């Protein structure tokens with residue numbers, strides 16, 4: 288289902304014209320569809336069906352409270368990587384008991400706060416982290432539930448910056464060392480081993496790497512059981528890709544059918560941590576053309592969104608679709624769409640053939656994941672507004688930042 292479709296010659300988000308959103312909230316603005324987010328979550332929940340487990344939405348993909356609240360209402364779990372994300376989930380009505388805490392660099396404060404809140408599980412990424420967690424749990428006289436994030440050494444076949452499951456990556460504990468670290472974990476008085484975890488990368492467009500990783504994890508589970516270390520859950524991380532252009536990523540139903548087959552006859556709960564596949568195609572970045580600049584070599588459309596609003600094209604050379612909100616006739620040209628920031632890398636799309644006038648609105652599609660959350664205030668640009676559409680209504684779920692807010696925490700030296 289696509290929540291962004293043309294009606295009467297203009298692009299709508301569900302039942303709201305994007306031109307109305309631009310008029311009410313100005314640009315650049317992120318626009319999300321409630322129906323699309325809920326549909327994507329339900330595709331996972333339905334595919335999980337009667338398998339015991341949880342869909343733990345990866346908060347990093349889009350952490351707006353409005354978005355988290357929709358998912359919490361549907362009963363989602365959450366995958367977090369900082370105590371900041373923990374506070375967001377709690378503020379949005381998520382249950383601590385449905386949170387898994389991932390990440391290679393958890394501080395003692397992060398651990399304390401998560402133990403206090405009562406998270407479901409810590410996905411521990413190194414022996415040192417395990418020792419620290421034992422220490423903090425002991426100080427608090429609590430038992431910390433743990434799963435080790437194992438690095439299964441499989442090639443996810445994705446962009447090198449977002450592949451995480453190869454042995455040269457910083458993530459997880461090498462699968463060959465995992466048994467030993469599990470034995471250590473099991474011997475600690477303030478730790479309780481409950482799971483095995485992996486996350487091999489993001490934007491995967493085939494199932495093989497997931498299933499290879501799963502097979503390696505199941506082998507490990509068997510070896511652990513024969514040592515008397517019982518595993519209750521398997522967490523396969525996130526990573527299912529989405530269509531930006533012409534990719535054909537597998538759907539959750541297909542993925543989970545294959546996983547279900549391999550889990551048959553075992554009593555393992557299944558956890559997943561999808562981020563991108565829940566929110567990417569539920570969002571667009573709405574922007575306006577400020578200037579058309581024709582040079583001898585190139586045609587530029589200078590738009591009011593920039594790399595600080597959406598860094599994926601600059602950082603990963605990611606291709607994101609750009610479509611006109613109110614398509615009109617006129618001469619087409621091949622444009623580079625660039626922002627107002629003083630960097631050559633400040634482009635959102637290159638070589639797109641469009642008929643444009645100054646003042647036109649454009650929608651950058653598939654921007655619901657790793658969009659706003661990766662934005663910055665470079666060039667003292669306030670971050671964009673975020674709007675959540677529900678049927679015929681549009682709600683501002685985050686207002687645009689003002690310049691005063693940007694330097695509110697700063698001060699002058701005393702005279």
Ligand code: LLP
Pocket residue numbers: 345348366389390449486488489490524525526527560561562563564599603656657
């Ligand atoms: N679990 C863990 C431990 C992760 O590190 C990630 C993403 C996820 C789950 C969610 O993965 P997803 O389902 O979204 O693929 N900024 C990059 C993507 C970075 C992904 C980092 N980890 C991008 O814009 O493409």
